[in-house]
Amino acid sequence: MKYKLAFVCVHNSCRSQMAEGWAKELGSDIFEVYSAGTQEYHEVKPLAVEVMKEAGVDIGSHKPKLLSDIPYELDILITMGCNVVCPFVPNKFMQDWGLDDPSGGPIDGYRTTRDIIKQKVEELIEKVKSKEIQL
Template identity: 75%
Template sequence: MKKKVAFICVHNSCRSQMAEGWAKKLGSDILEVYSAGTENYPEVKPLAVQVMEEAGIDMSGHYPKLLSNIPEEVDILITMGCNVVCPFVPNSHSQDWGLTDPSGGLIEDYRETRDIIKEKVEDLVKRVRNKEI
């Protein structure tokens, strides 16, 4: 049975979207992947889409979602580092990744965030496979 994982931040327009993309690519056999935010936002940041495309992940169909668009309870809750009180979804395991939001920065900032998220998702997938989570 797949574990439900939700990547949560405020706008669901950058970091949580990247995490969703990586988790679907790297762990779709063991994870049911969601991402969401607490506030409406018009689009996924174009630079986030661009740098993920550079890494071979197509996020062109992604759009910002709200907490009401994902399951009410998940197995794993990952917050991105919200700089405010992070949203809560009932879960059996949670982590805050404390990632700086690259929004408004240079494309290099987005690439760095993308690569950090990939490493964190790889570790998460490994831990789920090893039944540590």
């Protein structure tokens, strides 16, 4: 059985896309992975795609999605620190990662965010596998 995991932020154009990429890369054995935003946006940020590619994860084909594009009920909901109230999404476990948005800044900010997200995804995988998070 795979757990439904979604990463949500405002535009689904940077942090949540990177998190989706890492979770698919590192946790495909336990997660069915989604990401979405609360507002429409026209593209995944090119620098987000670039820094993920540097790390060996291709999110170049990803497109921003809305909450209506992902399953209504989730096992795990991770918000990225958007400073907005997300609409209610039924879930068994929710956590806010409180990440700064690197959008509009230098590429090094994207790299830092990418690496923090990778670490957080690895920790999430370990907590689910060890049953520290009860689902």
